[in-house]
Amino acid sequence: MQEVAAGYQALFTCSAHFVAQRELADIIDVELADMAEFDLPPPEIDQQRQLVRARDGKGFTAIAAYRPSVGCTLLPPTWTEADVGRLPYISLPAAPSLDSVAFPSGDKADVKPDRQARALLNQAFDRQTFGEDTVTVGIAIVHKGKLVAEQYRKGFGIHSGYRTWSTAKSISATLMGIAAKDGLIDINAPANIPEWRFFNDPRQAITYEHLLHMSSGLYSQGANTNAMYFAGQDVISAATTTHLEAEPNTRWKYANNDTLLLLRGLRATLDDDLAYLRYPYDKLFHRIGMYHTRMEMDHQGNFIGSSQVYTTARDLARFGLLYLNKGIWEGQQILPVGWTDYAAKAAPALPRSPGKRGYGAQFWLLDSLPGVPAGTYTSAGNKGQFVTIIPSQEMVIVRTGVDPNGKTWALDKFVNAAIEVFGEE
Structure with a gap:
């Protein structure tokens, strides 16, 4: 240890x-x-x-x-x-200066919160109102395409960020959506995992959709990835070697490996290491202005896309806006038509329960929680990383944090409070 x-x-x-x-x-x-x-x-x-x-x-x-x-x-x-x-490496251009370009395409934003908005932001950082001893790093709230509230902990800012933890899963799923739009993959087809190509390997029945829904049926124990995250193990040996313990799509179980296997399938399908390493940047990040986002990798060049993305609150707000706008960015269809609805549709193996979060395609569903509007869904990462999309309010709420172990940010309570301040009847 x-x-x-x-x-x-x-x-x-x-x-x-x-x-x-x-x-x-x-x-x-x-x-x-x-x-x-x-x-x-x-x-x-x-x-x-x-x-x-x-x-x-x-x-x-x-x-x-x-x-x-x-x-x-x-x-x-x-x-x-x-x-x-x-170590594998790619060369990317430096982030352009976008100070004079209006948000969300650039960084120019005239954020003038009123008294109610300032009070809400202060509560988000007071370590009490939305969770005792929680530690907020950044808040960014977008309403109808405009950045209406933003605040950061000392030492952080619009171009400095934090690890997404499992919000990275939603980003990885988005890359799979883009790959589907590009005709690279069929989400209903078996995942292209070279390590499973042995005769009669039962894992060949696992589809990309099963992985997106956390319904692969593969063995997992807790996070099951500490050796990869923090001890230098490679993704392939960590994610492809677990056995099947339930029929695919019959059991829901949250597992980092399901996300990692999505990206393993993408790399195998591309069959071009340079194209794979550039894929998140060329196909997603730089297309929507996420120039301050880095998707980190293991020593073999596999993205650790279940957790290890470093980004900023503003870049996450851009990501949320892509979903709020049905996958369209500046008139260009980035995601397949219908993908954002698919992401927010409940996984078949996890029935919805009143008062509990549901799960879609690497996003959590919040609309069974008290007071949360229908159709609300969110990314969610350890220590309080959230990109919450509220279609009915045309709103995206980003909260990043460094909550100590065992401390929980009250996301539903904050969503309701933000709607009260910025939303409409």
Whole structure:
């Protein structure tokens, strides 16, 4: 466990510092707060080599390496700093200056919250109103295409961000929607997983739709991905080696591996590593102005798309607007017609229950919660990362946070409060 904790420290410090331009002291106070119990030495930032080293106190050093276009990658335990040059890499243009271009295409936004709006924003950061001891990093609220409210914790801003955790799953599903529109995949067809091509492998019955609905039937235990997230294991060996324990589409079980297998299928189908590494940027991020988003990968060039995306509240607001606008961006159909409705349609293996969240295609469904409007759905990530789409109100609500373990942001309560301030009857 000490080695995993060291890997956590190395990776989070690397992304927070080099991707989000944040200082080590605040990273230790915020991102690494849950690691305090392990009493590890503070991580070391190597500015010249763009590395972070984190020691477990027992002789092991975890190393995370930063590359400007792709973010940070945790090296496997058998690699040394001399191996950084082996990491897959792509070159991407620097983010353009969009200060004079109006939001959402650019960063110019005339946000003038009134007294009620300011009060709501202050409550979002007071660590009490919407969840005791919760820690909000950023709030961005869009109504009818206009940014109407925005606020950040000290040390964060419009171009600095945080890890999405499982909000990345909704982003990964979006890439699959684009691939379907491009004719690369059929979501009703078996997932293209090369490791399952053995004769009579029962996992060949798993379709992309089963994976989108978290209904693969594959074995999983808890997150089942700590070794990959924080100990340098590769995605393929982590996600493709679990056995089938239920018939596909007969059981709903939240599992990181289902999301990772979607991206494994996409990479195998593209059969072009460069095209795969560019896919999120060329097909989604840069098309809708998400220039401050990085989808990080393992040491073999597989996106860790179940959790490891670094982005900003404004970029997430753009992502939410794409869904609010039925997959259309500036007149261009980015997603397949009907995809946003599909994302918000309940998975067959998880019947809806009053007062409980439902699940669609890598999005959570909120409209069974008290007071939440019909059709409301959201991404959801650990420690409080939410992109909530409310079609009936033409509203997108982004909340990012670093909530301590065991603390829960009251999303439904905040949604209702935001509608009261910004929505319409």
